[in-house]
Amino acid sequence: MLRAIEKSQFVAFRGIAKVWIIPEGVIREVEVKRPIEPYLLEISHNSEVVQETVSKIHSSITAWDLGQGESEVLTLALGKPQTGVVLDDLQARKCATLFDIPLIGSLGLILMAKRKGLLNLAKPEIERLKAVGLHIDSAMLNRILIRIGEGGKEG
Numbered sequence: 001m002l003r004a005i006e007k008s009q010f011v012a013f014r015g016i017a018k019v020w021i022i023p024e025g026v027i028r029e030v031e032v033k034r035p036i037e038p039y040l041l042e043i044s045h046n047s048e049v050v051q052e053t054v055s056k057i058h059s060s061i062t063a064w065d066l067g068q069g070e071s072e073v074l075t076l077a078l079g080k081p082q083t084g085v086v087l088d089d090l091q092a093r094k095c096a097t098l099f100d101i102p103l104i105g106s107l108g109l110i111l112m113a114k115r116k117g118l119l120n121l122a123k124p125e126i127e128r129l130k131a132v133g134l135h136i137d138s139a140m141l142n143r144i145l146i147r148i149g150e151g152g153k154e155g
Contacts, residue, residue, distance in 0.1 A: 016112055019048045023072035027051065043076060063094045071104070079099045088134055106134060107144075114148060123150045 020043055030036040039050070040049050056073040061074045070092035077096070078081045084102035086109060088092050096103040106129050114122040121143060130136060145151055 016109065016116065016118070017047055019050060021050045021052055021063070021070065021076060021080075023076055024051060024053045025072035026069040029067070029069045061095065064091060066092050066095065070095075074099070074101065107136060111144070111148065121150060122148055 022040070027036050030039075040051075043049055054075050055070045056075075058075040058078050061078070064071075064074075065108075066074070066089065070087060070089050073085050073087065074092065074095055077085050078099060078101070082102070082134050084104060085096055085098060086106065087103050088105045088107075093103060094104070107126065110119065110122050110125045110129070113119045113125075119125060126136065126141065
């Protein structure tokens with residue numbers, strides 16, 4: 001989810017999507033910790049950034065009792081077929097899967113940015129995600145780092 005992404009990662013992500021749709025609920029969640037405007041400005045260099053208000057959470061999403069940001073992201077995706085979502089919350093990811101909403105997590109975005117040549121190294125960005133609280137299974141992370149040629153040792 002956006003709140004776990006640092007500004008340096010937004011630089012890489014700006015080349016991944018043509019349009020980033022960010023619900024107001026996500027913006028409010030991010031701004032509790034830090035201003036979001038610098039991040040939005042950064043990704044708007046190569047991508048369109050659209051802020052959307054969700055007036056009512058879809059009833060099927062409400063039943064999942066997710067956070068406001070996750071609920072708004074999923075509600076918007078239900079109304080926009082073929083729109084993918086960025087989610088790290090396990091329950092929100094399960095919900096997206098149930099509704100066949102394409103999804104990727106912050107870790108997946110970092111790996112995609114590296115694959116596209118938008119990042120030289122993924123490991124420092126992954127470490128930043130971990131530093132802001134994203135839990136990543138150590139064994140899985142080691143396998144990923146080995147696969148992408150960045151060793152397997154955690155820093």
